[in-house]
Amino acid sequence: DIQLTQSPSFLSASVGDRVTITCRASQGISSYLAWYQQKPGKAPKLLIYAASTLQSGVPSRFSGSGSGTEFTLTISSLQPEDFATYYCQQLNSYPRVTFGPGTKVDIK
């Protein structure tokens, strides 16, 4: 199975900050990586797919990059509605996908 790790697990940031979350895969997954945002009590929401393609309707302050085993999600200017938990997901071995453990972004 392909394992994903995320760093950091938790980050405290202020509105307007630039935030970067890293996702690493245990083996190469090309660009088969997606990012999700989840708020408490809600379903995950797809933000980015194919490592760097913004899902329709997602604000342009979100961006993704990377390929192979290392990927990043960047929020260029953190907004109040962005405080949430973020998960990466590998789809290289679809349907046997795996998710990262999550990164919680909290208010400083």
Add this chain to the structure above:
Amino acid sequence: EVQLVESGGGLVKPGGSLRLSCAASGFTFSSYSMNWVRQAPGKGLEWVSSISSSSSYIYYADSVKGRFTISRDNAKNSLYLQMNSLRAEDTAVYYCAAMAFRGFDPWGQGTLVTVSS
């Protein structure tokens, strides 16, 4: 509006059974592979099962293989998960999700399954 709505969750005793349903609307359900993903309380996301658009291909996570059965009825725009021999560790919110181009979208709102005596 594109929507998935799960139902069928609840409290069940260990060893019991439950059938989850997921009703789709606003998109061509029969064209999409569908998935079940679960999230234990306070934990991360775990893929459970997938079914191809025509039900030709079905896959399960090792943790549920032999106990859970995924199915779909394209005429009714519905996805199902039959869960047997339930264990305490199956307690979670269960989400259905469509496999879009290269990600899961949309997702349902989730249904809570609690396995406890």
